[in-house]
Amino acid sequence: MSAAFEIFLQGTPGLEEALAEEARATGFAKAEAVPGGATLQGQWTTVWRANLKLRGAGAVLARIGGFPASHLSQLDKRSRAFPWGDVLRPGVPVKVEMSTSAKSKIYHAGAAQERIERALSESFGATIDPEATVVLKTRIQRDYVQFSVDTSGESLHKRGHKPAVGKAPMRETLAALFLRQAGFTGEEPVLDPMCGSGTFLIEAGEMAAGLWPGRDRRFAFEDLATFKPDLYARIRSEAPQPRPLEELPGLFGSDRNAGAIEMAGRNAEAAGLGGAVTLAHRAVSDLERPAGPPGLVIVNPPYGARIGDRKQLFSLYGRLGAVLKERFGGWRAAIVTSDGGLARATGLPILPPGPPVAHGGLTVKLYQTAALR
Template identity: 55%
Template sequence: MTNTSDFEIFLAAAPGLEPVLCAEVGSKGFKQPKPVPGGVVTRGGWPEVWRANLWVRGAGRVLARIDSFRAVHLAQLDDRARRVPWSSVLRPDTPFRVEASCSGSRIYHSGAAAQRIETAIRETLGAPLSEEAEVTVMVRIENDLCTVSVDTSGEPLHKRGYKEAINAAPIRETMASLFLRQCGFDGSEPVLDPMCGSGTFIIEAAEIAARLNPGRARHFAFEKLASFDAEAWERMRAVKSMRVPAARFYGSDRDAGAIAMSRANAERAGVAEYTEFRQATISEAQPPAGPPGLVIVNPPYGSRIGDKGKLSPLYRALGQVLTSRFTGWRVGLVANEPKLAHATGLPFLSPGAPVPHGGLRVSLFRTGPLP
């Protein structure tokens, strides 16, 4: 990449959610985003990379594609790796590490490929190699084409920087934001989660409504790159987009610990004044006063044999409460078993693509406004 002002930027998404992430990236003004397997590609320079990390809710990480070339054997890889303009991206005083993957290529040993790249960087730039380095160079050799990227995010982007407390099997913030988008949520209506756990859906909805940047409270790996401009970054971060939401956001859970966790997380995220959390069972769920909105819920899944039978009554009870009390509300339900989702008796539209989540595959089941 000789041109540092325009290169390919890859935003990772859970497989199945690429079109949803693409819609978000397009809505935030990035150039001609295109869904590809595992994410979305767009083009831009380093400011666009920073902006993607700061603004985009649904991306798991942001990679800057710094070079690509053909390589059919290790000596060729070694030679080409020494011609990559490392000094325009990496700093000689900053540790780095390399992750490589190979598929359908004559170079098939990812460890050997990683080693060649490491040596090339060490010998041409002088930067130290470290297994613990935050700066990761990612090398993918696919059908003899080698693509070299730098992970500009560091810690995965679902780590927004406010959540100290999480409960078992939480949904990632990145996935929660894309599911909210799939349900048609744009920040203008109330959202209720009757099994809110550590509050992910409710906090994410409140942040979207308040126009808070998801990356506002954290550090990124790009701050350690040669291309980083601290003053320009501070100016970008200082732009205030915040507004007071028109709606409120409600979470309930039967577990007192989950409610305490949700409140603490909402406080740290800066959205406590737009959210309400209370301890309540499913049968106690009530729509708040005012216009209808969206009920979104991630109930327990049956991951072990025999769980399905035990969980059916819970899903049935949830369906009965929503059908009898939540007229005019839409529902989004995350489930790994169509059978369990349909036990609610809710009039679902055709479900979204299954998405990997915590070793399972889950789908989002959605309804229109309930009659």
């Protein structure tokens, strides 16, 4: 349990640095951004904490070891000698996922996967199941075989307390990192005028309350040989007492779709934030400035490549910008869109956008403003 190994935090391409910053701020001091996520060194207790506490990671992978192999017979032999029992639990089914590099002599992923599955089955007694919760991710690059275990199971954006999902939803992990990019610290009000199922509001509320995102769900690491239930229970007991709802900054959401407002309300209640989120069924044109100090308006509006005709969306973005300029002096705005032309159609003083981010088969950016005048 004390030996250190590499841990890979799988992230959204384009937001690797934001994920590494979150990890460092959460206590994983030496996290470093790498393509596709962030890495750090730690023990199995580090893995458990990362799954429980990180908002921006989609999965936590434990690098459990590897060996050089330049042909299939060598891969077979060394896979049979690998100490699977140090990590995998006998009797727990395993799924093998395989990727190979053109820079390796073993280039046929299917053949390599077959050898590893056979080795697991015959030398360790593992049951190979394509639906298994425990996933062994195998990568062969430059004739080196690297084994990693996905310790999360279901993607970490599935917090375990969101019963309702609308159309074109934004993943919670992505919303959390966009909030971080927008400078949200949990101390200012947040308003989403096209809130859908409420993802931005709920992530902001949980961040402000100090709630751990993994508090309500199970993880694949609970099926590994390295899992110690009593020690894990003690780690879960470290969770801070959540900030009382009445002390949270305002969380305001509206949408022209009544069904979306109903979903957002149900999701806020399920997350334990029902008393902190204020929702209204209204169009952007009817948006009202909440009483109190200025804060952050963050929104994931429709964009032409995703919903509707691009030309018809210019008026929507224009109305949004006009309302914000007229009624939201002192507030900052953050807009997620795949179309810089639409962002500029708001007429807001847009700052240079953030990096391109993969989202729903598209590439989006976060367009922000300073405090509006």
